[in-house]
Amino acid sequence: MSNPIRVLIAKPGLDGHDRGAKVIARAFRDAGMEVIYTGLRQTPEQIVETAIQEDVDLIGLSCLSGAHNTLFPRVVELLKAKDAADIKVIGGGVIPSEDIPYLKESGVLEIFTPGTPTTTCIDYVLKNVRK
Amino acid sequence: MSNNMEEIRQNVEAWEKGTVAKTISRFPERKNPFQNTSGFEVKRAYTPLDVQELDYNRDLGMPGEYPYTRGVQPTLYRGRFWTMRQYAGFGKAEESNERYKYLLQQGQTGLSIAFDLPTQIGYDSDHALSQGEVGKVGVAIDSLADMEILFNGIPLDKVSTSMTINAPAAVLLAMYIAVGEKQGIAANKLNGTIQNDILKEYIARGTYIFPPKPSMRLITNIFEYCYKNVPEWNTISISGYHIREAGSNAAQEIAFTLADGIAYVEAAIKAGMDVDEFAPRLSFFFNAHSDLFEEVAKFRAARRLWAKIMKERFGAKKDKSLMLRFHTQTAGSMLTAQQPDNNIVRVTLQALAAVLGGTQSLHTNSRDEALALPTEDAVRIALRTQQIIAYESGAGDTIDPLAGSYYVESLTNTLEKAADVYLKKIDELGGSVMAIENGYMQQEIQNSAYRWQQEIEKGERIVVGVNKFTIEEGAPKGLLRVDPSIGVKQTEKLRELKAKRDQAAVTAALAELRQVAQGSDNLMPVILKAVKVYATLGEICDVLREVFGEYQASVTI
Numbered sequence: 001m002s003n004p005i006r007v008l009i010a011k012p013g014l015d016g017h018d019r020g021a022k023v024i025a026r027a028f029r030d031a032g033m034e035v036i037y038t039g040l041r042q043t044p045e046q047i048v049e050t051a052i053q054e055d056v057d058l059i060g061l062s063c064l065s066g067a068h069n070t071l072f073p074r075v076v077e078l079l080k081a082k083d084a085a086d087i088k089v090i091g092g093g094v095i096p097s098e099d100i101p102y103l104k105e106s107g108v109l110e111i112f113t114p115g116t117p118t119t120t121c122i123d124y125v126l127k128n129v130r131k
Numbered sequence: 132m133s134n135n136m137e138e139i140r141q142n143v144e145a146w147e148k149g150t151v152a153k154t155i156s157r158f159p160e161r162k163n164p165f166q167n168t169s170g171f172e173v174k175r176a177y178t179p180l181d182v183q184e185l186d187y188n189r190d191l192g193m194p195g196e197y198p199y200t201r202g203v204q205p206t207l208y209r210g211r212f213w214t215m216r217q218y219a220g221f222g223k224a225e226e227s228n229e230r231y232k233y234l235l236q237q238g239q240t241g242l243s244i245a246f247d248l249p250t251q252i253g254y255d256s257d258h259a260l261s262q263g264e265v266g267k268v269g270v271a272i273d274s275l276a277d278m279e280i281l282f283n284g285i286p287l288d289k290v291s292t293s294m295t296i297n298a299p300a301a302v303l304l305a306m307y308i309a310v311g312e313k314q315g316i317a318a319n320k321l322n323g324t325i326q327n328d329i330l331k332e333y334i335a336r337g338t339y340i341f342p343p344k345p346s347m348r349l350i351t352n353i354f355e356y357c358y359k360n361v362p363e364w365n366t367i368s369i370s371g372y373h374i375r376e377a378g379s380n381a382a383q384e385i386a387f388t389l390a391d392g393i394a395y396v397e398a399a400i401k402a403g404m405d406v407d408e409f410a411p412r413l414s415f416f417f418n419a420h421s422d423l424f425e426e427v428a429k430f431r432a433a434r435r436l437w438a439k440i441m442k443e444r445f446g447a448k449k450d451k452s453l454m455l456r457f458h459t460q461t462a463g464s465m466l467t468a469q470q471p472d473n474n475i476v477r478v479t480l481q482a483l484a485a486v487l488g489g490t491q492s493l494h495t496n497s498r499d500e501a502l503a504l505p506t507e508d509a510v511r512i513a514l515r516t517q518q519i520i521a522y523e524s525g526a527g528d529t530i531d532p533l534a535g536s537y538y539v540e541s542l543t544n545t546l547e548k549a550a551d552v553y554l555k556k557i558d559e560l561g562g563s564v565m566a567i568e569n570g571y572m573q574q575e576i577q578n579s580a581y582r583w584q585q586e587i588e589k590g591e592r593i594v595v596g597v598n599k600f601t602i603e604e605g606a607p608k609g610l611l612r613v614d615p616s617i618g619v620k621q622t623e624k625l626r627e628l629k630a631k632r633d634q635a636a637v638t639a640a641l642a643e644l645r646q647v648a649q650g651s652d653n654l655m656p657v658i659l660k661a662v663k664v665y666a667t668l669g670e671i672c673d674v675l676r677e678v679f680g681e682y683q684a685s686v687t688i
Contacts, residue, residue, distance in 0.1 A: 008570065014248035014264050016337015019377050019464070022577050023584050025688040037635070040337045065248055066503075069262025096503055096608040114468045114501050115597045117588045131148035
């Protein structure tokens with residue numbers, strides 16, 4: 001029961017800006033979670049495969065290039081197709097607020113935009129993952 | 132008037148113990164200690180004691196003279212203002228062409244092309260990895276046909292063009308040369324810059340394709356080709372901008388940028404060039420953050436350090452080889468999604484820092500860029516910000532106006548020394564390429580980025596509208612949206628091109644490219660040949676991927 005939450009921080013698509021991904025990865029780790037980071041340029045397929053192999057509770061997707069509407073829902077879809085819908089998905093990056101309802105309808109649990117304190121993300125994960 | 136140091140020292144001491152102590156006992160200071168972004172303590176006040184080691188002739192000199200601390204041009208903005216160059220591009224070549232013409236009409240004086248990620252990573256728009264990315268962060272360019280549209284009606288002998296392209300820079304440069312030819316403009320009349328700085332891609336920006344060794348070959352091939360054929364071209368823009376965006380502090384920005392510069396100089400010398408053949412065409416690219424004085428000092432320190440490195444380490448003889456010329460962009464990472472209008476003020480401060488620091492060209496960010504690509508209105512305000520600084524503030528009327536400020540000179544010395552410590556460390560690690568391969572710079576940057584975030588969250592660093600003076604806000608309206616069907620349209624264009632072009636010529640050009648890539652001849656002529664018969668960017672890069680392999684980043688958090 002007291003196993004730490006396992007998180008995969010992932011960079012889907014071609015966007016190379018991973019300052020935020022790395023900061024959040026470190027903040028999650030400092031908060032006691034086990035964190036794996038995929039590195040850049042992952043396809044949704046690769047991300048889902050890693051998530052299943054690593055048996056994570058949560059995938060945190062980061063994207064600043066504007067490709068989130070294509071890439072984030074695809075990750076959720078693939079998780080369902082692989083019978084791994086228990087793995088939860090959150091996202092972050094430069095994401096216009098008008099896209100957020102669509103992403104949530106597609107099954108992304110929460111979207112965190114620039115300026116969000118890491119503590120807000122941590123609290124969210126502690127409350128909503130494995131509840 | 133007395134400049135007796137002992138007297139000044141006594142005066143300062145008496146002031147601290149008397150006047151200051153009395154005040155502090157009643158009104159404590161806001162912080163203890165005050166620190167700048169590089170982690171150096173900022174003193175209560177600066178006096179001649181802080182610049183005792185400064186020798187005017189040795190350390191500053193006059194503008195346009197060694198060591199260029201006061202600027203690389205003898206008259207700077209008294210002759211003409213910096214080039215106002217807004218980084219722009221989105222969608223297809225058609226939309227971007229329209230935006231460039233708009234910006235030129237509004238008084239912009241140079242072009243700066245943003246390419247989309249597939250273009251930057253050498254994929255055509257129909258590649259599986261391009262899905263969702265086509266035309267998003269820049270313009271999609273698949274072939275010379277797109278490039279012809281991009282510059283349609285823009286005479287390449289009248290504007291200078293900066294292209295933010297790195298891993299496939301040789302291909303885009305070839306396309307630019309080919310467009311010039313079609314407009315009847317010889318290559319030796321072309322003026323502009325390709326970023327072409329692969330090392331910072333491994334460190335901070337992530338749009339690499341090939342491993343370091345062949346990447347360095349492509350870069351030195353460009354140096355050599357341009358020296359002979361495109362002599363006015365800036366063959367590289369060695370970029371600290373992205374290093375800073377990834378989270379470095381100001382001292383690290385200078386150090387890691389110059390360390391990369393050193394690596395390029397060494398590679399070109401090793402490839403057989405004389406330092407004075409290519410060094411005059413090296414240019415730089417820095418970030419401008421909001422800590423005004425630290426930023427001004429950063430630009431001055433970088434200039435002095437580079438001049439010394441080129442002269443003392445590489446024995447460069449030409450004045451131009453010693454000059455650090457740079458473009459500046461205001462800090463994207465300092466923009467906030469909250470209360471976006473505040474960004475106009477941030478950008479003004481940052482732009483002023485760049486101007487007081489003597490930049491040669493400037494991009495000012497738009498207020499909405501933490502949310503989306505800038506709208507036309509937002510980019511016009513950003514451009515107007517530069518124009519107001521230029522025409523109304525008087526900041527350009529005298530050169531290096533902050534010279535002689537005890538604080539700025541002390542800070543310039545401090546930053547130069549701090550950067551030099553890093554440079555020595557990188558030398559010990561075997562140079563920039565080795566330091567990147569073992570993750571040294573990436574780790575240093577990540578540590579700084581994390582520290583910065585923690586400082587904001589603890590309230591030690593205030594970001595207005597984010598951790599202080601916050602308000603409830605509705606969703607911002609009127610953001611730019613890139614047409615989501617653009618990937619399909621661009622793919623369609625590509626299919627038509629492939630049906631129309633001389634396929635045999637393309638096959639032959641790609642075969643020749645493969646052969647040259649396997650050997651050691653300069654790649655530029657064969658790339659130019661392939662581009663002219665409308666081989667696509669993806670096809671050309673695929674051949675090079677086959678021969679060179681792809682870079683695999685080692686990941687650490």
